[in-house]
Amino acid sequence: MTQRISKYKRFMMMNPIVQFFKFIYLSIKVLIVVAGGHGGTRNV
Amino acid sequence: MAKIVVLGAGVSGHVAASHLRRKLSKEHEVVVVSPNGNYQWIPSNIWVGTGRMKPRDILFPLAPLYAKKHIDYKQAKAVSFHPEGDKEEAKPYVLSEYVVGDDKGKREKVTYDYLINATGPKLNFEATEGLFPGKNKTHSVCTYTHAQEAWIELEGLIKEMKQGKKIKILIGTGHAKSTCQGAAFEYILNVEQELRRHKVRDMAEITWISNEYRLGDFGMDGMLMSYGSNIMKSNEMVEMIFEDRGISWILGAAVNKIKDGKAHYETLDGEYKEESYDFAMLIPSFSGHGFKAYDKIGKDITDKLFKGFMIVDADYTPKPYDQWSVQDWPETYQNPSYANIFAPGIAFAPPHSISKPRKSKNGTDITPAPPRTGMPSGITAKLVADNIIEMIKHSNSELHHKGSMGNMGAACIASAGYGMTKGSGVSITTYPIVPDYKKYPDTQGRKLGKTFGTIGLAGHWLKLALHYAFIYKAKMKPFWWLIPE
């Protein structure tokens, strides 16, 4: 095992308060990517 | 009055059937033909395979829902396609065979005006000698029964580890052309986390084996993505996670035989090697179901409908990698020979892989097949349903709803471990799914920002929220259609 994620980063990744806001941000971001529409590629 | 027959009630078949039913008046018939009486939310199989969920948490029976929603359901499997009917039957039909009850084995000509083939993949375990779930210490998480068996075996091994036994775990792909690396990626991280939770992590050697050329290829040629304020390659991100979790890896591996707890594989260098294990979960290759098709006089016309999977509006002309383009990918999923047949989700034949094709020194093709995850499966099913609705309502032959995987985003929220406070997820979104190297030449074919990755507890919460949201949606509860595919 090689520690590749610093202690600070890991704390941020697992801190429920930080992650609560991340959850909201992620949900919106995912929605934008997904609901952002789709279409063809041939007649654009 | 039109009759629409949907083959398959997985992600794409169920999405198509539910949208058709919601948007079409009752004078039109919606018929679903599918052998499995349950709807299963496949992404959560990962948690069944680590004992954190039971199969009942991820499935529900289809018959009562369909009866309530006026969808005609036949628990049967499609056997052959007759798009021109036959000498006795003027209408096109699919020959179907019932799989349960008194009618088991009985065959019926299920006629249609429009046909949606959403039969997904055949899990082609036979393509790898000795690879079969529950045999030779190998397992699968591709269905809930497979996943449950995997957990029973793993749980037994955890008990042995607690008594001091050291074991080797091998997770990844079980064929030179397997796809769905993402599912195996989730499983390896969840297994690793479970071993830590049971305090036996130091008793296990965990290895990733895959047909990918680089880590993080995922059958999508890898990704360049925004990661916080940095730009990172997906192989760098996966390498960081694997090293941090103490997982070693074997890449460019074409597993060709499984015997006595050993996976035999060929490498891109042309070497033949083997890896021993006590527990393996290897994703098989996916193939078409081997359906046959016949014309009115009974002549075999399978090659008009199938190329392994179903032929749709893709450009299947064989061409070298440097001439591939996003325009090769289908937009409407309509069969070019029969305008009333469509194939969304995994059922359509892709024009080629997304990852750069590679051969071993012995000439073996070792290239991940293109994945079609839940989101594009749902989106393509919905647009097929919308086109059929327009064709019915406006006698319209022009298809307005289009969705190429080269102009569509996808989110892959990969579980990296279960738990409300200890869980984790690797959240990745990509836009577009199939890289458009002309439009985004400097960012490996994708739009940065819309292609991003992040790791952490929020990813687990999101994956769990999606589990509940999509099961709610699949159950067609109030306002289900507001939840996007």
Ligand SMILES: Cc1cc2nc3c(=O)[nH]c(=O)nc-3n(C[C@H](O)[C@H](O)[C@H](O)COP(=O)(O)OP(=O)(O)OC[C@H]3O[C@@H](n4cnc5c(N)ncnc54)[C@H](O)[C@@H]3O)c2cc1C
């Ligand atoms: C372990 C695992 C984890 C995954 N995790 C994710 C994830 O986290 N996120 C994500 O987006 N995607 C994920 N996927 C991929 C996702 O499950 C697929 O993209 C999706 O299921 C494809 O939908 P489909 O309807 O095309 O095929 P399927 O869901 O496979 O449905 C096919 C349907 O056809 C039926 N059928 C089969 N044969 C016949 C026949 N002869 N006649 C009639 N019907 C038939 C089957 O019973 C089934 O109902 C995962 C896949 C696996 C295996």
